[in-house]
Amino acid sequence: MLEAGFSGGCQCGAVRYAVSPGPVGQTLCHCRMCQRATGGPFAALAEVASTRIAWNGSPSTWASSNIANRGFCYRCGTPLFYRETGGTTTELTAGSLDRPETFRPTDHHGSERRLTWLSALDSLPQRPTLLEAGITLETYQDPRGA
Numbered sequence: 001m002l003e004a005g006f007s008g009g010c011q012c013g014a015v016r017y018a019v020s021p022g023p024v025g026q027t028l029c030h031c032r033m034c035q036r037a038t039g040g041p042f043a044a045l046a047e048v049a050s051t052r053i054a055w056n057g058s059p060s061t062w063a064s065s066n067i068a069n070r071g072f073c074y075r076c077g078t079p080l081f082y083r084e085t086g087g088t089t090t091e092l093t094a095g096s097l098d099r100p101e102t103f104r105p106t107d108h109h110g111s112e113r114r115l116t117w118l119s120a121l122d123s124l125p126q127r128p129t130l131l132e133a134g135i136t137l138e139t140y141q142d143p144r145g146a
């Protein structure tokens, strides 16, 4: 449960964060800006008071609009957060959590842009991650949270 405190970081490990215990808003945002900022069908976001986040490494930011910035790793590009300009909270990307399974979304935002195929996901065939025979995977990911 995220309220007990949690940690996360980017794929390469140059930017890490630790969040102290407290309330966490957990939402999915389907707006077009979140789709493009994450490169995914929606953003899964854990919102906490910005003062509760201890950063190790400095995320880069880009103003995606006049009201918000998007944070990401300058080296590997991992999307890390959404933050309203002048706001007091930071919405961390659930995929960057060390333990993403602890994320529990409670609502949907930006539902007008929700992709219609999302409702069919559970009916699709499923398979685990498998490597083709003869391929040896050498990962360059930060092992924390992998």
Ligand SMILES: [Zn+2]
Binding pocket: 010, 011, 012, 013, 014, 015, 073, 074, 075, 076, 077, 078
């Ligand atoms: Zn990185």
Ligand SMILES: [Zn+2]
Binding pocket: 029, 030, 031, 032, 033, 034, 035, 043, 110
């Ligand atoms: Zn959004």
